[in-house]
Amino acid sequence: MAGPLAGVRILDLTSVVAGPLATQMLGDMGADVIKIEAPEGDAPRHTGPARSPNMAALFMGLNRSKRSLVLDLKKPAAAAALWRLIDSADVFVHSMRPQKIEKLGFAHKAVCARNPRLVYAALHGYRDGGPYSGQPAYDDVIQGQSGIAALMSVGGEPRYAPTILADKISALAISNAISVALLAREKTGRGQFVEIPMFEQLVSFVLAEHLFGHNFVPPLGSLGYTRVTGAWRRPYKTKDGYLCMMAYTERHWRKFWPAVGKPDICDDPRFCSIAARSHNVVALYELAGGCLLDKTTDEWIALLRELEIPCARMASLDDLLTDPQLAATGFFKHATHPSEGEIMFTEPPVRFSETPTSTERLQPRLGEHSFEVLREAGLSENEIKALAASGATVDGSVKAQAAE
Numbered sequence: 001m002a003g004p005l006a007g008v009r010i011l012d013l014t015s016v017v018a019g020p021l022a023t024q025m026l027g028d029m030g031a032d033v034i035k036i037e038a039p040e041g042d043a044p045r046h047t048g049p050a051r052s053p054n055m056a057a058l059f060m061g062l063n064r065s066k067r068s069l070v071l072d073l074k075k076p077a078a079a080a081a082l083w084r085l086i087d088s089a090d091v092f093v094h095s096m097r098p099q100k101i102e103k104l105g106f107a108h109k110a111v112c113a114r115n116p117r118l119v120y121a122a123l124h125g126y127r128d129g130g131p132y133s134g135q136p137a138y139d140d141v142i143q144g145q146s147g148i149a150a151l152m153s154v155g156g157e158p159r160y161a162p163t164i165l166a167d168k169i170s171a172l173a174i175s176n177a178i179s180v181a182l183l184a185r186e187k188t189g190r191g192q193f194v195e196i197p198m199f200e201q202l203v204s205f206v207l208a209e210h211l212f213g214h215n216f217v218p219p220l221g222s223l224g225y226t227r228v229t230g231a232w233r234r235p236y237k238t239k240d241g242y243l244c245m246m247a248y249t250e251r252h253w254r255k256f257w258p259a260v261g262k263p264d265i266c267d268d269p270r271f272c273s274i275a276a277r278s279h280n281v282v283a284l285y286e287l288a289g290g291c292l293l294d295k296t297t298d299e300w301i302a303l304l305r306e307l308e309i310p311c312a313r314m315a316s317l318d319d320l321l322t323d324p325q326l327a328a329t330g331f332f333k334h335a336t337h338p339s340e341g342e343i344m345f346t347e348p349p350v351r352f353s354e355t356p357t358s359t360e361r362l363q364p365r366l367g368e369h370s371f372e373v374l375r376e377a378g379l380s381e382n383e384i385k386a387l388a389a390s391g392a393t394v395d396g397s398v399k400a401q402a403a404e
Contacts, residue, residue: 003030027065232285367396
């Protein structure tokens with residue numbers, strides 16, 4: 001069985017994290033993703049520990065399910081080869097600033113005129129038409145601009161979330177937008193231009209709950225959802241560690257307070273309904289947290305699960321590697337990479353009953369499929385050899401490596 005995107009060819013000109021993560025997800029779902037790189041390779045190829053050149057850790061986490069084609073698009077012959085690939089592609093996706101892709105000659109108007117069925121997806125830092133348009137943007141910048149760093153403040157000092165949050169949220173938006181645009185093409189027969197701006201995407205993400213009282217005009221309250229911004233919304237300290245617990249419904253709290261020896265709180269007017277609790281949530285969480293110090297984490301988990309109150313032990317990154325749920329569902333996969341030896345990675349979380357995902361195509365070496373893909377585009381052997389001789393492409397195949 002093939003994945004849900006089998007038969008879809010994606011020309012991937014993205015780099016760093018957001019775009020490559022998005023196209024990895026699309027590749028896992030069966031799309032033929034052709035990763036088009038400059039001769040020096042994508043920056044993550046050089047980021048983190050590595051067993052061999054151009055295959056560093058960050059690249060390994062973002063680039064399975066792809067083929068690698070090296071094209072130096074500053075050279076006319078390489079640009080001409082890309083146009084040949086565009087003719088038979090379904091998706092063209094890039095993460096360059098508008099002025100840079102325009103200078104290369106591959107802005108959306110020109111590309112979509114050449115192939116009207118193409119879905120052209122552009123990851124930008126900011127929406128076109130505003131004062132920030134065309135400015136460079138990376139994850140840290142967008143986390144700060146979108147309000148995340150301020151929300152993460154500890155002791156008055158702002159912080160970035162300790163994960164590449166803006167890039168990864170944008171990756172989900174890219175993969176979703178491309179999939180939806182392909183569905184629309186099935187109905188209309190035409191492709192379209194899709195702009196995915198990181199800044200606006202992250203502001204939308206943050207304000208989904210934090211617009212709060214400003215959902216109404218005039219406002220019925222302040223910005224910021226108080227339940228998630230309070231100092232006591234954190235893992236609760238127990239006798240021997242930390243517990244993640246979230247009583248939420250009326251039924252949860254009616255069970256929780258007697259279980260911790262405070263049944264009278266059930267009738268406290270500050271906490272006797274969801275509306276009352278939402279207005280007094282800081283006091284609610286502080287009171288609840290103070291009740292969990294006299295038992296171990298395991299003791300609380302056993303009791304709370306019996307009461308059907310959602311809870312779990314706080315996990316470290318190390319804990320994830322031995323998590324029983326992840327182990328039982330086969331979440332971590334091992335494979336033997338042709339050049340990197342044994343590797344480990346996470347499988348796609350989403351499961352499809354009829355069109356399962358696949359991770360059989362492992363991370364490509366730089367230019368591993370250059371000649372293969374150029375032949376598929378109809379270039380002759382002489383044209384391909386001329387590209388390689390000029391430095392416009394690189395043959396990184398096993399055969400080429402063996403000949404070195």
